[in-house]
Amino acid sequence: MRHLPTTSAPRPHRTVVRATVALASVGVLALSACGSDDDGESSDSFATADVHAADGNSVGSASFRDADGASALTVDLTGLQPGMYGMHVHGIGTCDPGSHAPDDPSETGDFLSSGGHMGADGHDHPGHGGDLPALLVNGDGTAHMTVTTDRVTRDNLLDDDGSALIIHEKPDNYGNIPDRYAPDGPDKDTLKTGDAGGRQACGTFTD
Structure with missing residues (x-):
């Protein structure tokens, strides 16, 4: 018991x-x-862009939001060929296919109307304000990336001539050319663009 x-x-x-x-x-x-x-990521964005290919088809979107004194860029893209591509913020918010380069009217190509990299004056690539990490496109053609940068602000992104996101056709080498290939160092084209090639997609940022 x-x-x-x-x-x-x-x-x-x-x-x-x-x-x-x-x-x-x-x-x-x-x-x-x-x-x-x-x-x-979208409720507090201060700038957004609809990203289009040269044929006019939408390939996704991009947005900037405040991030503790810096700016966070988020891109969501689809319908691209798998691979790594240079991605930059360019200094003019105009995305015209088959356009002239503002600094050289004799040069024509898709989205050249967006000019060069934002904040390029006095700097070599990859020291431009608009330089970003490379974009990785997955095997299914989608890409999602968020990166935080203190080089881009609301003011320089949405200034009088605006700005645009450019997805290039080739990878970005960031001016990293080994001496065995270029004993005299990278040439001016590499120091300007990172040899990322043509422009396959563009989106103009608006508030």
């Missing part, structure tokens, strides 16, 4: 403890979910 209370009494206590732990875990998950909602 003495043993009956000692064998049955602890069971309810253990059940209560387990229930409390389970409820605490649910609370942590709920708080985590709420935290992720607060980090939305």
